[in-house]
Structure formats: C-alpha cells, structure tokens
Amino acid sequence: QKEVEQNSGPLSVPEGAIASLNCTYSDRGSQSFFWYRQYSGKSPELIMFIYSNGDKEDGRFTAQLNKASQYVSLLIRDSQPSDSATYLCAVNRAGSSGSARQLTFGSGTQLTVLP
Amino acid sequence: DAGVIQSPRHEVTEMGQEVTLRCKPISGHNSLFWYRQTMMRGLELLIYFNNNVPIDDSGMPEDRFSAKMPNASFSTLKIQPSEPRDSAVYFCASINSTRWVDTQYFGPGTRLTVL
Numbered sequence: 001q002k003e004v005e006q007n008s009g010p011l012s013v014p015e016g017a018i019a020s021l022n023c024t025y026s027d028r029g030s031q032s033f034f035w036y037r038q039y040s041g042k043s044p045e046l047i048m049f050i051y052s053n054g055d056k057e058d059g060r061f062t063a064q065l066n067k068a069s070q071y072v073s074l075l076i077r078d079s080q081p082s083d084s085a086t087y088l089c090a091v092n093r094a095g096s097s098g099s100a101r102q103l104t105f106g107s108g109t110q111l112t113v114l115p
Numbered sequence: 116d117a118g119v120i121q122s123p124r125h126e127v128t129e130m131g132q133e134v135t136l137r138c139k140p141i142s143g144h145n146s147l148f149w150y151r152q153t154m155m156r157g158l159e160l161l162i163y164f165n166n167n168v169p170i171d172d173s174g175m176p177e178d179r180f181s182a183k184m185p186n187a188s189f190s191t192l193k194i195q196p197s198e199p200r201d202s203a204v205y206f207c208a209s210i211n212s213t214r215w216v217d218t219q220y221f222g223p224g225t226r227l228t229v230l
Contacts, residue, residue: 032216032217034218034219036221042223042224043206043221043222043223043224044158044206044221045221046218046219046220049216049218051215051216088158090219092216092217102148102160102163102171103160103219105157105158106157107157108157
C-alpha cells in the first residue's frame with residue numbers, strides 16, 4: 001500500500017462545476033496535509049494546507065480533512081479552464097524530529113476543466 | 116522575494132559526464148530539500164538538509180549522487196558519472212516554518228537530459 005494514494009485520473013469537469021480531488025494516507029499519526037498544483041512543465045505550487053479536522057476555505061478552494069478516515073480532499077468551486085493541472089496531495093510525517101519536516105507526495109490527479 | 120532559485124534550468128549532457136545542479140533557497144528558510152520527478156516514479160525526495168546539515172539522504176539513489184550545503188544560501192546536487200536513467204526534472208524546495216506548520220516552496224526545477 002502506498003503511503004499517500006490519489007486517483008491518477010484524468011478527471012474532467014465542465015467549466016463552472018465543482019471539482020473534487022481525493023487523497024488517502026496510511027500513517028495515522030500524520031499531522032499536516034498539503035495540496036500542490038502543478039502545471040505541465042512547471043514546479044509544484046502550494047495551494048493550501050490543513051492540519052485540523054473539518055473544512056478550510058480559501059477563495060474557490062476548500063480542503064477537507066478527516067483524520068479518523070485518513071482522508072483529505074480538495075474541492076474547487078466554479079472550476080475554470082486555468083485550473084487544469086495535476087494536483088498533488090502531500091502529507092507531513094508525525095514526530096518532532098527533523099525528519100518530521102519531510103513530505104510524502106501522492107502521484108497526483110490530473111484535472112481537466114472543459115470550456 | 117525571488118523565491119527558490121535553481122540553475123541551470125536545462126542541462127543536456129552525455130553519459131559519463133559530471134553534472135552539478137545548484138539551488139539558492141529563500142532567505143530565512145533553514146531547511147532545504149532536493150527532489151527528482153519522473154513520469155514513472157513521480158516526485159521522489161532525494162535528500163533533506165536542516166541548518167545546512169544533511170538529515171536524511173536515504174532517497175539518494177546511489178553513490179553517483181552527492182549533495183552539499185556549504186552555507187544557508189547555497190546547495191549543490193552532483194551526479195558523477197551521469198547515466199541516461201538520471202534524466203528527470205530535479206527540484207529544490209525550502210521550508211517556511213511557523214509554530215503550527217512547515218510549508219515547502221519549490222524552485223522552478225532543472226530539466227536534466229543525459230544522452
């Protein structure tokens with residue numbers, strides 16, 4: 001079992017719809033969860049992070065975390081063609097040691113927003 | 116702030132040659148990561164420095180790879196000798212630490228092609 005799993009997609013949604021991206025993780029002690037967006041040929045760009053159970057909203061983006069289910073998701077409201085990219089889920093390992101700063105990345109979900 | 120700076124942006128070399136990739140982290144960030152990204156393997160952590168000290172190099176594929184961080188504003192990743200299977204995009208990332216979370220910011224990457 002991979003430490004961080006994402007549906008590789010591709011996921012296609014029409015413009016204006018809600019895109020839902022999902023991620024599960026295996027380390028129950030994981031503490032922080034990140035969503036990165038990566039356009040083709042570019043570097044990963046941090047969208048948002050979450051570390052408490054529940055929802056966190058930032059503009060059109062909402063991150064949802066359920067630690068009991070070991071599940072984190074990203075919702076993109078009013079999807080735009082410019083949102084078309086690969087979305088990477090990343091998990092911060094638990095612990096206070098230096099290695100706790102390391103991120104484990106999922107393989108990414110490719111999202112296409114159709115005009 | 117200029118963000119994380121990497122050079123060169125593109126490197127084409129022949130098998131057996133030495134390759135040196137460079138990274139300048141964001142000023143004030145005290146942790147630096149080197150990643151490699153390929154279509155097959157996704158984003159892989161190679162090595163992680165904290166306060167210029169290597170913390171975890173378990174991701175370095177073999178002895179042909181070495182990394183240094185002589186000071187807080189500069190790091191290098193060296194491959195000697197290079198092989199075609201080293202072809203990938205190499206990212207450097209630095210961390211902004213707050214009381215609650217460490218967030219990683221990526222550089223633009225170096226696209227390495229080994230012929």
